[in-house]
Amino acid sequence: MSGSPAHESPGMLQEAATEPLLRLEAIHKRFGAFEALSGIDLQVRTREVVAIIGPSGSGKSTLLRCINQLEPPTSGRVVLAGVALEAGQEPSRDALMRLRRSVGMVFQSFNLFPHLTVLRNVSLAQERVMGRRRKDADEISMQLLSRVGLADKASQYPGRCSGGQQQRIAIARALALDPQLMLFDEPTSSLDPELGLEVLAVMRELAENGMTMIVVTHEMHFAESVSDRVIIMADGRIVEEGESAQVMRNPTTERAKRFLHAVNDR
Amino acid sequence: MTLDILQAIAAGIPWTLALTAVALVIGAALGQPLCAMRFSRWSAVRFLASALILTFRSIPPIVWLFFIFFGFGSGYLQISPFQAAAAGLGLITAANMAEIYRGALAAIHPGQWEAAFALNLLPRHRFLDVIGPQLLRVALPSGATYAIGLLKDSAISSTIGVSEIAFQAYHTSQRTFHSLDVYAIAGLLYILISLPMASLARWIDIKLRARVAR
Numbered sequence: 001m002s003g004s005p006a007h008e009s010p011g012m013l014q015e016a017a018t019e020p021l022l023r024l025e026a027i028h029k030r031f032g033a034f035e036a037l038s039g040i041d042l043q044v045r046t047r048e049v050v051a052i053i054g055p056s057g058s059g060k061s062t063l064l065r066c067i068n069q070l071e072p073p074t075s076g077r078v079v080l081a082g083v084a085l086e087a088g089q090e091p092s093r094d095a096l097m098r099l100r101r102s103v104g105m106v107f108q109s110f111n112l113f114p115h116l117t118v119l120r121n122v123s124l125a126q127e128r129v130m131g132r133r134r135k136d137a138d139e140i141s142m143q144l145l146s147r148v149g150l151a152d153k154a155s156q157y158p159g160r161c162s163g164g165q166q167q168r169i170a171i172a173r174a175l176a177l178d179p180q181l182m183l184f185d186e187p188t189s190s191l192d193p194e195l196g197l198e199v200l201a202v203m204r205e206l207a208e209n210g211m212t213m214i215v216v217t218h219e220m221h222f223a224e225s226v227s228d229r230v231i232i233m234a235d236g237r238i239v240e241e242g243e244s245a246q247v248m249r250n251p252t253t254e255r256a257k258r259f260l261h262a263v264n265d266r
Numbered sequence: 267m268t269l270d271i272l273q274a275i276a277a278g279i280p281w282t283l284a285l286t287a288v289a290l291v292i293g294a295a296l297g298q299p300l301c302a303m304r305f306s307r308w309s310a311v312r313f314l315a316s317a318l319i320l321t322f323r324s325i326p327p328i329v330w331l332f333f334i335f336f337g338f339g340s341g342y343l344q345i346s347p348f349q350a351a352a353a354g355l356g357l358i359t360a361a362n363m364a365e366i367y368r369g370a371l372a373a374i375h376p377g378q379w380e381a382a383f384a385l386n387l388l389p390r391h392r393f394l395d396v397i398g399p400q401l402l403r404v405a406l407p408s409g410a411t412y413a414i415g416l417l418k419d420s421a422i423s424s425t426i427g428v429s430e431i432a433f434q435a436y437h438t439s440q441r442t443f444h445s446l447d448v449y450a451i452a453g454l455l456y457i458l459i460s461l462p463m464a465s466l467a468r469w470i471d472i473k474l475r476a477r478v479a480r
Contacts, residue, residue: 068383068384070380070383070384097386100383100384100386101386103384104384105381105384107377107380107381107384109375109377110377111375111377111378111380111381112381113378113381113395113396113400114400115399115400115403115474124385124387124395125385125386125387128387128388128391128395129385129386129387129388170381173385174384174385177385177386
């Protein structure tokens with residue numbers, strides 16, 4: 001206590017400690033007449049791992065894409081690491097850049113750049129966005145590729161890598177920008193079970209090392225064992241939310257029960 | 267005799283090559299903003315781009331060249347035959363390249379844009395580092411085919427007095443009355459120029475394909 005500087009009031013410190021990394025307020029997203037998201041409120045704290053599950057078309061991916069504004073919400077507010085974006089008003093480029101800079105995203109279809117080597121895929125944005133020198137960027141990329149077990153693929157083109165390898169490279173590429181939050185949009189859905197496993201292993205390692213993550217997934221075991229919290233979405237709403245084992249084993253709402261029944265009956 | 271004819275016609279080769287190259291460069295460059303305009307958020311700009319492309323493509327090249335050279339050239343602008351031909355063929359090429367780029371853009375997976383956005387790349391980096399190279403790769407075969415077509419179309423410029431191969435052939439045949447030999451040689455020259463163009467394009471295509479093979 002005696003060590004704390006006098007000019008910082010305890011109130012401020014406390015606020016800083018409890019302020020979630022991400023706060024979504026009443027997010028709506030409409031595509032024409034179709035409402036994909038009907039009022040989503042969500043808070044994610046630093047180092048938390050949140051899994052979002054639910055039937056196809058329930059708005060899970062759209063929600064992720066609203067967070068980094070790949071899909072700007074129709075209404076509502078996104079506050080991420082102190083940057084607030086209000087839907088409906090054109091965000092300043094600066095705010096958009098700052099927001100996107102703190103988020104990394106991994107896609108279902110990997111989306112590696114096919115004309116660049118694996119190393120270049122990981123280094124490119126470090127140079128262009130963070131202003132790192134080529135040599136430094138490549139060094140960091142090699143460390144990240146080692147971390148996902150693919151240092152030997154650095155000089156290959158992505159097309160020569162398996163789906164599981166491509167997805168691990170995509171994770172390395174996103175990590176290279178030092179994101180505070182990682183978004184995973186069904187990262188294993190286009191992989192066969194074995195290749196999916198190697199991607200899940202990398203994600204598990206990330207989670208254990210304290211990365212804040214939101215994972216849209218159909219991997220129920222991963223959702224239950226790795227994430228701190230599970231959210232079940234249906235029809236553009238959150239129908240169940242809570243501590244992972246609790247949600248997965250004893251859901252309270254009818255809709256969540258129905259979904260988990262369908263999953264468990266397979 | 268044949269050597270004389272060959273020499274006379276060969277004098278047109280530099281002009282044929284220069285006109286094709288200049289029109290291609292103009293077209294490849296102007297085709298980009300023209301293609302971008304087609305994707306503008308303002309409908310007026312999209313409409314203008316479509317109208318320009320339609321206009322450039324629907325009017326025969328020879329009419330364009332006459333329009334520019336005799337129309338603008340007489341009185342409004344001091345313009346040489348080569349300049350008029352380069353401008354006319356360049357604009358037509360731009361319209362065609364815009365359409366080739368548009369087709370290539372559609373062939374690029376939307377996930378490439380999304381990844382570039384998610385990595386926070388600036389618009390110019392999105393284009394120069396991510397989309398552009400893939401676009402060139404996809405546009406190359408149709409672009410090369412168009413370039414060979416353009417090489418042949420450059421013969422039209424003989425009508426306004428650009429001293430390229432067809433122009434030289436016409437005047438040589440008038441002078442020597444060896445029309446058969448003259449035009450056969452001229453045709454042969456066009457083939458000899460197109461062949462390396464085609465194989466160069468194929469070679470680049472195979473190179474690029476090998477690199478990004480999925």
